[in-house]
Amino acid sequence: MTHEEAVDDITARSGTWYDPVVVKALRQLYHAPVLLQEEAEAAPAFRQRGAMKLLWTRPRFARLLLGTTVSSLGDPLTTVAALILVYQASHDARAVAGTYIVKALATILIGGIAGSLPDRVPRLRLIFLLELARAAILLAGGILTIAVPAVLQMWIWWILPALFLLAAINAVVQPARQAAIPELVEPRELGPANASLTAAGMIASAAGYALAGVLIWLTTQISWLFVVDGVTFALAGLLILGLGDLGGGVRKAGLLSGVARTWAVNRARVHLVIAAFGAFFLTMSFPTLIALAFKRVPDNGAQAYTLLEVMLASGIVAGSILVGRMRNVGTMRTVAQGLAITGIVSIGVALSPWFWLVAVLLLIASLGNPIYQVGNVTALMEATDSSNRGAVLSSRFALTQLAMVIGTSTGGFISAVVGPEATYATLGVGLLGLAAVAGVLQRGGERPGVSEAEAAP
Numbered sequence: 001m002t003h004e005e006a007v008d009d010i011t012a013r014s015g016t017w018y019d020p021v022v023v024k025a026l027r028q029l030y031h032a033p034v035l036l037q038e039e040a041e042a043a044p045a046f047r048q049r050g051a052m053k054l055l056w057t058r059p060r061f062a063r064l065l066l067g068t069t070v071s072s073l074g075d076p077l078t079t080v081a082a083l084i085l086v087y088q089a090s091h092d093a094r095a096v097a098g099t100y101i102v103k104a105l106a107t108i109l110i111g112g113i114a115g116s117l118p119d120r121v122p123r124l125r126l127i128f129l130l131e132l133a134r135a136a137i138l139l140a141g142g143i144l145t146i147a148v149p150a151v152l153q154m155w156i157w158w159i160l161p162a163l164f165l166l167a168a169i170n171a172v173v174q175p176a177r178q179a180a181i182p183e184l185v186e187p188r189e190l191g192p193a194n195a196s197l198t199a200a201g202m203i204a205s206a207a208g209y210a211l212a213g214v215l216i217w218l219t220t221q222i223s224w225l226f227v228v229d230g231v232t233f234a235l236a237g238l239l240i241l242g243l244g245d246l247g248g249g250v251r252k253a254g255l256l257s258g259v260a261r262t263w264a265v266n267r268a269r270v271h272l273v274i275a276a277f278g279a280f281f282l283t284m285s286f287p288t289l290i291a292l293a294f295k296r297v298p299d300n301g302a303q304a305y306t307l308l309e310v311m312l313a314s315g316i317v318a319g320s321i322l323v324g325r326m327r328n329v330g331t332m333r334t335v336a337q338g339l340a341i342t343g344i345v346s347i348g349v350a351l352s353p354w355f356w357l358v359a360v361l362l363l364i365a366s367l368g369n370p371i372y373q374v375g376n377v378t379a380l381m382e383a384t385d386s387s388n389r390g391a392v393l394s395s396r397f398a399l400t401q402l403a404m405v406i407g408t409s410t411g412g413f414i415s416a417v418v419g420p421e422a423t424y425a426t427l428g429v430g431l432l433g434l435a436a437v438a439g440v441l442q443r444g445g446e447r448p449g450v451s452e453a454e455a456a457p
Contacts, residue, residue: 067239074232076208111398118390131237142226191329199320284411315366338372343431
């Protein structure tokens with residue numbers, strides 16, 4: 001049998017014996033014409049599993065997901081407590097903005113100088129120890145300020161260095177958790193696994209803000225939020241124990257070489273660039289949403305803003321469920337689809353004359369956010385291996401945080417000078433342009449999702 005006959009024979013079994021994506025790549029490798037046919041259903045061995053079946057069949061991943069969810073539940077508690085205390089002490093919105101800047105700077109700094117930690121140190125030990133460190137910081141600070149309230153009044157600005165330290169730890173823990181996912185699931189399950197984490201994190205975060213309000217009402221002391229958040233970190237750390245090998249422990253991964261090692265992964269570069277520009281345009285909406293709510297409903301802007309946040313959160317959860325059921329998540333096609341949905345509908349938000357229509361459009365626009373995010377992260381996971389995955393994901397985390405600072409500032413400036421509608425129009429056009437770039441890369445035959453180790457002869 002000749003090579004051409006073998007390729008034709010494999011093509012005839014596409015979708016039954018062989019994954020259609022692999023068949024397409026094989027035909028391109030042997031310079032055979034790409035067949036223009038309807039996408040066949042993948043063979044059972046290549047089908048992605050739904051989130052519930054994934055949790056049932058992968059108990060180690062389910063435990064990692066539970067730990068991440070518990071940790072995400074506590075995150076809003078410290079955020080709410082810090083913002084309230086800082087504003088009460090300063091009565092200055094710039095001081096509140098400073099808390100976000102401190103956290104972003106910590107993430108950028110750690111991602112730049114210690115991005116290889118999730119690869120250099122065994123990830124199970126790294127996550128466990130850092131979660132306990134976060135728990136110790138919050139429990140000590142919370143209990144001290146409850147026992148001696150005067151401490152909080154005298155040393156109110158201890159919150160800023162504490163936030164810096166907590167954000168620095170998170171800049172290591174979050175990429176380490178993401179880098180551990182491929183050690184717990186099969187490659188075909190990466191998309192649903194990332195989608196499950198996104199949905200669980202969003203739901204837990206929303207519940208965390210509600211829990212913060214309940215705790216403040218029941219205790220009348222802000223410091224209790226630090227204590228409860230510390231407990232969630234301790235629980236998250238304990239849940240990690242017993243998961244076995246999560247990767248890491250690569251001694252050749254220099255502590256300060258994270259950026260260089262990331263840039264050396266050729267197939268990851270384009271996804272990192274897409275992630276940075278995507279974060280820039282998406283975060284332009286952060287300071288714009290509240291301005292839009294108060295402009296459209298001036299008599300009841302606070303409730304209008306709350307409604308829009310609920311619509312966004314609902315759309316993100318729905319989008320996370322949707323992307324978990326998509327095939328070939330780690331492709332530029334998926335990334336382009338997510339960016340295009342958010343971009344097109346954001347332009348609709350800018351043009352809409354009615355508040356109710358704005359709310360509906362924001363719900364639809366937020367569907368694209370997790371599709372893009374999960375597609376981008378999954379592509380990076382598929383383009384790396386266990387020896388460099390942590391460094392690459394740390395670099396992505398740092399890049400998106402830097403883009404967030406720039407995007408938030410840009411969005412606030414445009415909203416203040418021109419208006420919130422102009423900001424949504426700008427980010428919509430920008431996301432559409434980015435989607436077009438991703439689409440060109442997909443049509444150009446790039447299939448990000450093969451690691452350099454797999455591509456090597």
